[in-house]
Amino acid sequence: MSDTTPPTAPDTVVLVHGLWMTPRSWEHWVPYYEAKGFRVLTPGYPGFEIEVEALRENPEVIARLTVPETVDHLAGIVEGLDRPPIIMGHSFGGTLTQLLLARGLGASAVVIDAAPTEGVRVNPPSQIKSLFPILNNPAKAHRAAGFTPEQFHYAFTNTLTAEESREVYDRYHIPAPGSWVWAYGLIANFKPGKQETWVDYDADRAPLLFITGSEDHIMPASVNRSNAHKYHRSPAVTEVLDFEGRSHWTCAEPGWEAVADAALDWAVAHARAPQAAGEPA
Numbered sequence: 001m002s003d004t005t006p007p008t009a010p011d012t013v014v015l016v017h018g019l020w021m022t023p024r025s026w027e028h029w030v031p032y033y034e035a036k037g038f039r040v041l042t043p044g045y046p047g048f049e050i051e052v053e054a055l056r057e058n059p060e061v062i063a064r065l066t067v068p069e070t071v072d073h074l075a076g077i078v079e080g081l082d083r084p085p086i087i088m089g090h091s092f093g094g095t096l097t098q099l100l101l102a103r104g105l106g107a108s109a110v111v112i113d114a115a116p117t118e119g120v121r122v123n124p125p126s127q128i129k130s131l132f133p134i135l136n137n138p139a140k141a142h143r144a145a146g147f148t149p150e151q152f153h154y155a156f157t158n159t160l161t162a163e164e165s166r167e168v169y170d171r172y173h174i175p176a177p178g179s180w181v182w183a184y185g186l187i188a189n190f191k192p193g194k195q196e197t198w199v200d201y202d203a204d205r206a207p208l209l210f211i212t213g214s215e216d217h218i219m220p221a222s223v224n225r226s227n228a229h230k231y232h233r234s235p236a237v238t239e240v241l242d243f244e245g246r247s248h249w250t251c252a253e254p255g256w257e258a259v260a261d262a263a264l265d266w267a268v269a270h271a272r273a274p275q276a277a278g279e280p281a
Helices: 029-034 052-057 067-079 092-102 125-135 138-142 149-155 162-172 178-190 221-229 256-270
Strands: 012-016 039-041 086-090 108-112 208-213 238-243
Touching: 012 029, 012 067, 012 092, 029 039, 029 256, 067 092, 086 092, 086 256, 092 108, 092 178, 092 208, 108 256, 125 149, 125 178, 138 178, 149 162, 208 221, 208 256, 221 238, 238 256
Parallel strands: 012 039, 012 086, 086 108, 108 208, 208 238
Antiparallel strands: none
């Protein structure tokens, strides 16, 4: 950041990872944003403070995790900052980011290939195929559930070669809470009442950008556009930016810098100033 940056402008970027991943998935973005003058935080979900390899050996911490405790954990980190940060989330981290905005947190936000909040009913065939390895057995709703290298290649890294995808898989992949995939990827829209990923789409909040990838199989662009449209009655800024030729692994596949630049430029340009004490929301 430059010397002319307003003292109330965000000085921190909080990066929220998605399912089947850990904070390690942001390892390229951290030094990239730090070189631009930002403090960068990559909080893990509760219990994810250990490394990828340790989580693979002890998946019970994953299986027991809930969305409310995860949102509370992330909210505590954001609320502890001196000024509202930019929040960015990838995949289910995009869902969590929207839940944080719904609490009034953040100066601006970007969600990348986001998993949807409650009420988004678009389920393209590639998404169903991507999630089928988790949804094909009800027992997986009660344990940590991962992908095989081949399933991961289809769902996450379909723009890479099989060899490149296997390198990504070996470095980053962990199981995900099967209950989350079942509850929020399959039946949330069929349960009565508000579920844990519900947000008030009509409320005011920080500006929000959806970034999509045209080749994303697991969270296709149509899902993200439908999610963004849910906010059409909100007074807050909501926009969509489409990237052609990008898979779900867009934050680290070749050319990731263009995605990182677009996300940060938009978030800085649209960041809202912190409200003074007693000022109406």
